[in-house]
Amino acid sequence: MSIKLFMKSLWIFHLNSGSCNACDIEVLNVLTPYHDVERLGIKLVASPRHADAIVFTGPITREALPKAVRAFTAVPEPKAVVAIGSCACGGGIWYDSYAIIGGIEAFYKILREKYKVKIPPTVYVPGCPPKPEAIIYGIAVLRGILRQKQRRTYFTEEEVPELTKDLIINIEKYMESKS
Amino acid sequence: MGARFHIFKEALRTGVVTKKYPFEPVKVPEGFRGKPSIDVEKCIGCEACVNVCPPNALSAEVDLNKSVKRIILFLGKCIFCGRCQDVCPTEAIKLTREFELSTLTTNDLYQVVELKMAECEICGKPYATIRQILFMAKNVPKDQRPLLLLCSECRSKVSAKYISYARW
Numbered sequence: 001m002s003i004k005l006f007m008k009s010l011w012i013f014h015l016n017s018g019s020c021n022a023c024d025i026e027v028l029n030v031l032t033p034y035h036d037v038e039r040l041g042i043k044l045v046a047s048p049r050h051a052d053a054i055v056f057t058g059p060i061t062r063e064a065l066p067k068a069v070r071a072f073t074a075v076p077e078p079k080a081v082v083a084i085g086s087c088a089c090g091g092g093i094w095y096d097s098y099a100i101i102g103g104i105e106a107f108y109k110i111l112r113e114k115y116k117v118k119i120p121p122t123v124y125v126p127g128c129p130p131k132p133e134a135i136i137y138g139i140a141v142l143r144g145i146l147r148q149k150q151r152r153t154y155f156t157e158e159e160v161p162e163l164t165k166d167l168i169i170n171i172e173k174y175m176e177s178k179s
Numbered sequence: 180m181g182a183r184f185h186i187f188k189e190a191l192r193t194g195v196v197t198k199k200y201p202f203e204p205v206k207v208p209e210g211f212r213g214k215p216s217i218d219v220e221k222c223i224g225c226e227a228c229v230n231v232c233p234p235n236a237l238s239a240e241v242d243l244n245k246s247v248k249r250i251i252l253f254l255g256k257c258i259f260c261g262r263c264q265d266v267c268p269t270e271a272i273k274l275t276r277e278f279e280l281s282t283l284t285t286n287d288l289y290q291v292v293e294l295k296m297a298e299c300e301i302c303g304k305p306y307a308t309i310r311q312i313l314f315m316a317k318n319v320p321k322d323q324r325p326l327l328l329l330c331s332e333c334r335s336k337v338s339a340k341y342i343s344y345a346r347w
Contacts (some may be wrong), residue, residue: 037228052288090256096304124285124288126281127259130280134281137281150287157294157295169325
């Protein structure tokens, strides 16, 4: 699902949607000469109307929701979204708070139902806060430069011993035979 | 002219500090708390990590129809505190030094471990995972081990019966 839309530079607009500032500091860290994302054509812009991608940090609080909707709709199409931090990915430590709506997924649900907005390609960067390298990796995944490593894994037990009285009483022998 | 030359010399002496990250691997420091991952061979499904997880990134659900227990790890809530690693009795869950976790869907942020549960010999209710019983059995005296095959309610009834026999 990676996008090939932004083949050249990607201008990003950073929106703090109720974050604790840790992710914001990491976003600033990415722009310092040490990591220097401007060498990759990524530039922070002041207005959402100039941006290609919008960066959300933080669980979207109820106070930030109308502003987030305004900023989101102001970004011209085609656009992309970067959700930075565990809070933006799924609510993080605030997942059951009354004051938040619960991450980008819940935000998209509101956008789809109330505003009939098409959902753009999104990259989720979990971490609390994510390393600056993790943010660069996330944007590389979004642009299709690097491949996604993290996959859903589902484990099911296949061989299980049948629980009997003999097995339970002579558990030491069973453990020895197993190892 | 001299001042400019001085700056140029200084820049040459310092060299380039910028990391070439996406094109070169980066060194992760020792003890970095990265992605927690469950070793599926060691996990016994005791829910110690579920109890201690501050943002409930780890959760457990019991499927009574299939008699299985699922331990679900969702990285979208994880705050990488490492408490689960401290409480795990079998050292199954550990924080790795992996940090490249970005995904294009939240579905990829899940790790699910499904373990089979034992059913009570008397009432037939699933009460604990088989691995958990095998893990526990070592620490129980031999004459009391058959009680492990019962659920907590039936166990209390049976042991009460034993006690009353012993008295008379």
